[in-house]
Amino acid sequence: MAKKPISKNNQQNKAQKETKTTPPTTTSTKPQTEQAPPKKTTPQKPTLQKPKEKVLDNLSILKTSPYIQQKRESKANQKPNSLKELFEQNLLSQKEERLEIVLTGQYERALDLMFEADASNLYPILVGPPGIGKTTLCRYYAQSRAEITGNDSFEWITFDESTKPAHLIGSFNPATTIQKGFSFEAFNSGPLIKAMLNGGLFLANEVNRATEYTQNSLLEPLEERTLSVPHIGRVKASSGFFFIGAMNPSELVGTHRLGEALKDRFNVWIELDYPDKKTEMKIIEHNNPYYKVEESILEKIYLIINRTRTHHQIQTPASLRSGIALARLTGVAQKRNASEEPNKILRNLASNVLYGAIQTKPGVKTKDVINNIIAQVLGSI
């Protein structure tokens, strides 16, 4: 990686030297061409100089990005040379990783409800389509709760078909078990038991993607605030233990139904939907630390994304992530191509973002729907 720019510079220096010597007089070039006609010194000049002035390459844009610069300042002159050093340097503690989010509209109400559920020992569950901010809100709640209570124990699991009860509870290390038997020393605690014993918060993310067998292992902690660990015993949760669920609506493909028994244990249902225009535009801006786009373009980005949610031929619309991606790309593309009309840039990039982000109804071509939406929002060419 480090070698490339050096050789590029060398090439450029060479080219500059060549250009410095050649242009002053036409006579000076003559002998060169006569002596060595195949030397392509003159045709190379324009191709090497042009990119330097007109098109900024991605790396140079990244290097000048305000976000990267901030990070770079704090890490100036540090050149880690082993993966272990890199690991240690990049290891995050929960305290360091302070999350800031947009807290207006539905997010503010949801956060209040989570606090109220926590205070009354009731278990809430956030329900909403993918990418509307369920996980983000839970992480923010965990952080706020830690600030208030001084207890920063926060554990979470994102469930899927292959999640087993042992992933929640823990398991015995075979080698230690052979030496010491089924004792606590041989037991690797899982995240649920950690949160319970620490009186912390446990997030069961995408809980309805778990099989009913795994879902059932949550019944005892939620009902009794206890957990049975095979061979060791039954432990009770320390005071302060709190449990939040999050899931996509069960009608979405790839989800199991939330079992009736577990459903009954969640007593506060918090529904989140695509946010209002103002909130979504704020979220898009908030998540674009690179090159900002102006308000009118931001609004067009929102309109494109929002149109996917009302379009009759779309089955799965675009989430907040698509708006964020489109804003970031547009910002950088504008920087690279300052003379290009912003609408044209947006028109070109929209399909790159939307193509995999939406799912159309059977028999409908994704490209056609995207073109239709772009034409509706930006007008036809």
Ligand SMILES: Nc1ncnc2c1ncn2[C@@H]1O[C@H](COP(=O)(O)OP(=O)(O)O)[C@@H](O)[C@H]1O
């Ligand atoms: N309230 C918010 N403030 C700032 N960014 C948000 C907010 N809600 C969601 N996001 C951003 O939207 C994206 C999707 O959010 P996420 O929490 O992963 O959604 P979900 O869990 O519902 O699939 C993330 O990139 C996240 O940073």
Ligand SMILES: [Mg+2]
């Ligand atoms: Mg999520």
